[in-house]
Amino acid sequence: MRRRVIALLLGVLGLVALTLGAGAAPAQAASGASVAGVLVNDGAPVPNVAITVSATGFTQTVKSGPDGVWKVELPKSGSYKVSLDETTLPPGVVLSDPSKNNLSVLAFGGLPATVQFRFGSGTVATESFLDKFLQLFANGILFGLVIALAGVGLSLIYGTTGLTNFAHGELITLGALTTYFFDVVLEWNFFASVVLSLLCCAVLGYVQDKILWKPLRRRGTGLIAMLVVSIGLGVFLRYVFLFIFGGGTRQFRSFNGQEGIAIGPVDVTAKNLIGAAVAVLLLCITAWWLMKTRLGKASRAVSDNPALASSSGIDVERVINVVWILGATLAAFSGILLAMSQGANWAMGFSILLLVFAGATLGGFGTAFGALVGSLVVGIIIELSTLFIPPELKNVGALVVLIVILLIRPQGILGRRERVG
Amino acid sequence: MPDADTAVARRAIATAALASVEQVPGAAKPDPILIADGVRRQFGGLVAVDVAHVEIQRGAITALIGPNGAGKTTFFNLLTGFDAPDDGQWTFNGKELAGVAPHKVARLGMVRTFQLTKALFRLTVIENMKLGATGQKGETFWRALLPGTWKKQEAEITARSEVLLARFKLDSKRDDFAGSLSGGQRKLLEMARALMVGPEMVMLDEPMAGVNPALTQSLLGHIKDLREQGMTVLFVEHDMDMVRDISDWVIVMGQGRIIAEGPPGDVMRNQAVIDAYLGTHHDQSLIETEESFIDGEPPAPATEEGERS
Amino acid sequence: MDWGFILSQTLTQAIAPIAIVYCLAAIGLNVHFGYTGLLNFGQAAFLAMGAYGLAVSVTRFNLPWWLGIIVGLVLTVILALLLGIPTLRLRADYLAIVTIAAAEIVRLFARSVTFRETLGGSDGINGFSTSFFSSLNPFNRQQPYTFGPIHFANGDVLFMFLIGWALIAIASLVVWLAMRSPWGRVIKGIREDEDAVRSLGKNVYSYKMQALVFGGVLGCLGGFVFALANASVQPDNYASDLTYFAWLIMILGGAARVGGPILGAMIFWGLLTLVVETLKNATASAIIPESILRTDQVGQIQFMLVGLGLMLLMIFRPQGILGDKKELALDARR
Incomplete structure (x- = not known):
C-alpha cells in the first residue's frame, strides 16, 4: 500500500516536471502575469473600447485594438478586476448581460488570463418573458446534461463502493484541461483531442481505483476516512492543475466564439447542440450498459447488496473498477462540454461539484437514473432562477433547493427509504 | 437474585395465564402489555410486514420466530419506532405508540437490543x-x-x-x-445496558446470534431472570432449542404475516409453521444450532436487510 | 539562504493569530467530528458568521464592538440550526454535502455585487476593529514587539495573540469539562452508534444539534480573532480551503483529544511556514531555478502539501499525533 501511494506521487510529480519543462519555455516579463481578451460582436471585432484592470494599488486602462484585442501586463500575480467602460462602446453594441461587466480574474504567470465580454445587439431588454424562459430552459437542459454526466459517474461510484467522492470535480477539470492541452498546446485535431482526453481520463479512473481506492477498501478503511482522503486528493490535484495550467480561463482553439443558431426563440450554438447530442448518446450508452449487459447488471446488483452480489459469484472488484473507468470518462466529457461554453480553468470541476452533488442527491444518491433526472432538474432550476434572482446568485438557488429537498424527501426523487437495524 | 422456587413459580404463573388462550394467530391474551393492529410496512413492491392483530402477554417470555425474511426484525423496528409503518396502530401499556420517536418509546419502558450488536x-x-x-x-x-x-x-x-x-x-x-469484548460478551453488555434504562418490556433481537456456546447458558439464565423480576420479554430467535427452553408463548411470522401462535411444544408441530420453514428454505434445517462461531465473533453482516450504513 | 529569518518566521507563525484562528476552527470541528462524528465540511461558514457579524454590526449599524460579538454568536447559532434541521436526521454524508454547500452560499452572498452595500462585495469590510483595540488594547498600537525569535508587527497583533490564546485555553477547558460529563458520554455514544443511543432513550437529534451549535460557536470565536487580527474581513478568506486546513489540523493533532487541535495548529503552521519560507528563499536566491518553481507558485505548493498531508495522514496515521491506534481500530464505522 505504502509503495503504491509513493508510486502514485512519483508519477504525478513526473507529470508536473514534464509539463513544466514544456510550458516554461516562453520568456516572461518581470512577473509574467497578464490579462487579455478579444472583443467580438456578431463576428466583428470591437475596437477602441476602454478596459480598466485594477487591484489594490494598481489601475490601468487600455483600449481595444482594431482587431478587438486588448492586453494588460500586471505587476504581480493575484486577483484583479476587469471592467469595460460601456460608454465607449460603438452604438448598437451592448453587453449581453450588463451585470457581467465588473469581472474578477486570477492572473498568474504563463499565458495571459483571459476575460471575455459578451455582446448582444441591444435586443436583450426587449425579449419577452416567454422567450427568455425558453432560452433559459434550453440553457438549463444543456447545463443539466453537464451535471448529469458527472453525476451519473459519482452516483455509480457511490452505489458500488459507498465512497462519496469529493475528488470527482477534478476528473471534470482534467477532461477539459487535457483537451485544451491536445487542442491548443499541441494543436492537434479537436475531435482527436476529445477522444484522447476521454481515454486519458478513463486510464486515470482505472489507475486511481487500482492504486488508491482498492487497497484502501482491502484494508477495511472506513467510508468516512475514505471521504476525507478524497477531499485531500481533490485539493492536491486542484493545485497541481493550477501549478501546471496557471490561473486563467482558456478557450479551446476550435469553435471559439461560434455564432448561435436560432431555433424559434431559442438561440444555441452548433457546438453546444452537438455536444448535448453526444452527451445524450453517452448517457444512453450508460443506461444500455446498466440495463442490458452482464457487467452493468452486476454493477446494479453490487449497488443493491455487495455481500450478496459477491456471494453469488459476481467479481465485485472488477465491477467497481469498470465503474471507475466509466465514471471518469463521463466526468471528463462533462468537463469538455462545460469548457466549450465557459472555457477551461483549474477549478472548474470543483466549482460545479456541489451542483453535481445536488443533482445526485436530488435524484436519490446511488441510483444512476435518479442522478440523471436530478441533474437535469438542478440545471434547469439554476438557469430559470436567473429570471428572478441576480445571475451571480443562481447557484445559491440550486443549493437552497438541495437543502429543501433533503428536508422533505431525503431519499431523493427515485431513491428508496433506508432501513434500520 | 430470585431463588429457584420463585423462578419456577413465575414460569408457572405465566404458563397458567396463557393456558386458556386460543392457539390462533392474533389470539387475545388475558393481560396484554402490547397490542398491535393492522401494522403494514412495504419496501417497494415487497410487503415486509403485514400484521393484522397481535397481543403480547405481560410478564411472560414471548418468542417471535419465522424463516429468514419473514419480517421479524422489521416488525421490531416498527414497534420500537426505528422505522415508520405505512399503516397501523399499536399501544404499549395503553399508550398509543404509532409515530412516537424511538427514544421516547425507550423512555416509556420498551427497550430493545439489536441483531448486530451495537456495543x-x-x-x-x-x-x-x-x-x-x-x-x-x-x-x-x-x-x-x-x-x-x-x-x-x-x-x-x-x-x-x-x-x-x-x-x-x-x-x-x-x-x-x-x-x-467477544461477540457473546457484547450481547451480554447490550442486555445489561438495556436494563439500566429500567424497562418494563425488553425486546431482544436474536440474543443468541454469534454467541459462543459456553455463554449460551448464562445468557438464557439472564433472560429468565428478566421474567422473574417482573419484566415482559419479546425476542426474535432462530435457535429452536432455546425457544423451547425459555419461552412461555411463541408467535410465528411468515412473509410478513403472523401465521401461528401457541405454547412452544404445540406450535412446532403446527403444519403451517413447518410449511413456512420448508417452503422457503428447503436446504435449511429448522434448528440452526450448528451455526456456532468458533472464535465467538459475530457472523458476517449479511443481514436480511442488506443495508449499507 | 537566511535560516535565521526562516526559523524566526516558523516559530512566530506557529503561535501567531493565524494559528490561533485555525486552532479554534479545529477545536470546533473536533467537537463535531472527533467527538460526535458529524461530518462538517463547512466550518468556514461559522467563522464567516463571527467575522461578518462583527464587521457589519460595527461598520453598517454603528453598534459597539461587544454587541457585534453578540450578533456574530447569534448568527452562528442560527446557521447551525438551519444546517442541522434538515440534515441531522439523515445519513452522515448528507451533512457533509449540505455544510459544504452552505459555506459556499455564505461566501457567494458575502462577495456578491447585489449585497455590496452591506457585505462589502469581494473587497470585504474594514475599519471595524478600531473601537475594539482603542478601548481595550493596553499595548502601543504602532510599536513592534520582539521576544527572542518571536516577532509581533505591532501592539494590536500582540494583544490579539494574548486574547486568542486565552480563548483557546477557555475553549479547551469547556470542551474538556463537557466531554468528561454524562453529556459528553451521550455525544461519544452517538459517534459510535446513534441507533444504540436512541434505543437507550436519548434524543439523539437534539444532542447532535447541541454539538453542531457548540462546535459552530467555537469556530465563530476563531472568526472574531481572524477579523480583528487582520482588521478586515474578506469573503475569499472564508473559502472551503479554510475548512480543509482545519480538518488537517484536527486529524494531525489527533481527533477526540482536547490537546489535538492545539498541537495540530502549532505544528501545521510551523511546518507550513518552514516549507514555504524555505522555498521562497530558495527561489528568490535562485537556488531553485525559475524554470522549476517561481516565487508566486510557492503558495500552490503549500496547498498541494495540505491535500497530500490530509490524504496520507488519513491513510497511514488517522489517529494523529495524540491518538491511540488501538482505540481507532475499534471504530465501529469501519
Whole structure:
C-alpha cells in the first residue's frame, strides 16, 4: 500500500516536471502575469473600447485594438478586476448581460488570463418573458446534461463502493484541461483531442481505483476516512492543475466564439447542440450498459447488496473498477462540454461539484437514473432562477433547493427509504 | 437474585395465564402489555410486514420466530419506532405508540437490543452501562459544565452499573473498551445496558446470534431472570432449542404475516409453521444450532436487510 | 539562504493569530467530528458568521464592538440550526454535502455585487476593529514587539495573540469539562452508534444539534480573532480551503483529544511556514531555478502539501499525533 501511494506521487510529480519543462519555455516579463481578451460582436471585432484592470494599488486602462484585442501586463500575480467602460462602446453594441461587466480574474504567470465580454445587439431588454424562459430552459437542459454526466459517474461510484467522492470535480477539470492541452498546446485535431482526453481520463479512473481506492477498501478503511482522503486528493490535484495550467480561463482553439443558431426563440450554438447530442448518446450508452449487459447488471446488483452480489459469484472488484473507468470518462466529457461554453480553468470541476452533488442527491444518491433526472432538474432550476434572482446568485438557488429537498424527501426523487437495524 | 422456587413459580404463573388462550394467530391474551393492529410496512413492491392483530402477554417470555425474511426484525423496528409503518396502530401499556420517536418509546419502558450488536466500541464497558441510565442531570449541556451538579447522581449510577456488571459477569472488563469484548460478551453488555434504562418490556433481537456456546447458558439464565423480576420479554430467535427452553408463548411470522401462535411444544408441530420453514428454505434445517462461531465473533453482516450504513 | 529569518518566521507563525484562528476552527470541528462524528465540511461558514457579524454590526449599524460579538454568536447559532434541521436526521454524508454547500452560499452572498452595500462585495469590510483595540488594547498600537525569535508587527497583533490564546485555553477547558460529563458520554455514544443511543432513550437529534451549535460557536470565536487580527474581513478568506486546513489540523493533532487541535495548529503552521519560507528563499536566491518553481507558485505548493498531508495522514496515521491506534481500530464505522 505504502509503495503504491509513493508510486502514485512519483508519477504525478513526473507529470508536473514534464509539463513544466514544456510550458516554461516562453520568456516572461518581470512577473509574467497578464490579462487579455478579444472583443467580438456578431463576428466583428470591437475596437477602441476602454478596459480598466485594477487591484489594490494598481489601475490601468487600455483600449481595444482594431482587431478587438486588448492586453494588460500586471505587476504581480493575484486577483484583479476587469471592467469595460460601456460608454465607449460603438452604438448598437451592448453587453449581453450588463451585470457581467465588473469581472474578477486570477492572473498568474504563463499565458495571459483571459476575460471575455459578451455582446448582444441591444435586443436583450426587449425579449419577452416567454422567450427568455425558453432560452433559459434550453440553457438549463444543456447545463443539466453537464451535471448529469458527472453525476451519473459519482452516483455509480457511490452505489458500488459507498465512497462519496469529493475528488470527482477534478476528473471534470482534467477532461477539459487535457483537451485544451491536445487542442491548443499541441494543436492537434479537436475531435482527436476529445477522444484522447476521454481515454486519458478513463486510464486515470482505472489507475486511481487500482492504486488508491482498492487497497484502501482491502484494508477495511472506513467510508468516512475514505471521504476525507478524497477531499485531500481533490485539493492536491486542484493545485497541481493550477501549478501546471496557471490561473486563467482558456478557450479551446476550435469553435471559439461560434455564432448561435436560432431555433424559434431559442438561440444555441452548433457546438453546444452537438455536444448535448453526444452527451445524450453517452448517457444512453450508460443506461444500455446498466440495463442490458452482464457487467452493468452486476454493477446494479453490487449497488443493491455487495455481500450478496459477491456471494453469488459476481467479481465485485472488477465491477467497481469498470465503474471507475466509466465514471471518469463521463466526468471528463462533462468537463469538455462545460469548457466549450465557459472555457477551461483549474477549478472548474470543483466549482460545479456541489451542483453535481445536488443533482445526485436530488435524484436519490446511488441510483444512476435518479442522478440523471436530478441533474437535469438542478440545471434547469439554476438557469430559470436567473429570471428572478441576480445571475451571480443562481447557484445559491440550486443549493437552497438541495437543502429543501433533503428536508422533505431525503431519499431523493427515485431513491428508496433506508432501513434500520 | 430470585431463588429457584420463585423462578419456577413465575414460569408457572405465566404458563397458567396463557393456558386458556386460543392457539390462533392474533389470539387475545388475558393481560396484554402490547397490542398491535393492522401494522403494514412495504419496501417497494415487497410487503415486509403485514400484521393484522397481535397481543403480547405481560410478564411472560414471548418468542417471535419465522424463516429468514419473514419480517421479524422489521416488525421490531416498527414497534420500537426505528422505522415508520405505512399503516397501523399499536399501544404499549395503553399508550398509543404509532409515530412516537424511538427514544421516547425507550423512555416509556420498551427497550430493545439489536441483531448486530451495537456495543459502543470506543467507550469503556462501564461508560456503556452508565449511558443507559435515564434522567441524568449531567446530560444537559450547561449542567455538564458544572460537575458539582451531577457528581452525586453519577456515583449512584456507577454503583448500579457495577451491580449489574457483576451479575452479568462483566465486572472484570469494567474499564476495557467495549470493542475489545467477544461477540457473546457484547450481547451480554447490550442486555445489561438495556436494563439500566429500567424497562418494563425488553425486546431482544436474536440474543443468541454469534454467541459462543459456553455463554449460551448464562445468557438464557439472564433472560429468565428478566421474567422473574417482573419484566415482559419479546425476542426474535432462530435457535429452536432455546425457544423451547425459555419461552412461555411463541408467535410465528411468515412473509410478513403472523401465521401461528401457541405454547412452544404445540406450535412446532403446527403444519403451517413447518410449511413456512420448508417452503422457503428447503436446504435449511429448522434448528440452526450448528451455526456456532468458533472464535465467538459475530457472523458476517449479511443481514436480511442488506443495508449499507 | 537566511535560516535565521526562516526559523524566526516558523516559530512566530506557529503561535501567531493565524494559528490561533485555525486552532479554534479545529477545536470546533473536533467537537463535531472527533467527538460526535458529524461530518462538517463547512466550518468556514461559522467563522464567516463571527467575522461578518462583527464587521457589519460595527461598520453598517454603528453598534459597539461587544454587541457585534453578540450578533456574530447569534448568527452562528442560527446557521447551525438551519444546517442541522434538515440534515441531522439523515445519513452522515448528507451533512457533509449540505455544510459544504452552505459555506459556499455564505461566501457567494458575502462577495456578491447585489449585497455590496452591506457585505462589502469581494473587497470585504474594514475599519471595524478600531473601537475594539482603542478601548481595550493596553499595548502601543504602532510599536513592534520582539521576544527572542518571536516577532509581533505591532501592539494590536500582540494583544490579539494574548486574547486568542486565552480563548483557546477557555475553549479547551469547556470542551474538556463537557466531554468528561454524562453529556459528553451521550455525544461519544452517538459517534459510535446513534441507533444504540436512541434505543437507550436519548434524543439523539437534539444532542447532535447541541454539538453542531457548540462546535459552530467555537469556530465563530476563531472568526472574531481572524477579523480583528487582520482588521478586515474578506469573503475569499472564508473559502472551503479554510475548512480543509482545519480538518488537517484536527486529524494531525489527533481527533477526540482536547490537546489535538492545539498541537495540530502549532505544528501545521510551523511546518507550513518552514516549507514555504524555505522555498521562497530558495527561489528568490535562485537556488531553485525559475524554470522549476517561481516565487508566486510557492503558495500552490503549500496547498498541494495540505491535500497530500490530509490524504496520507488519513491513510497511514488517522489517529494523529495524540491518538491511540488501538482505540481507532475499534471504530465501529469501519
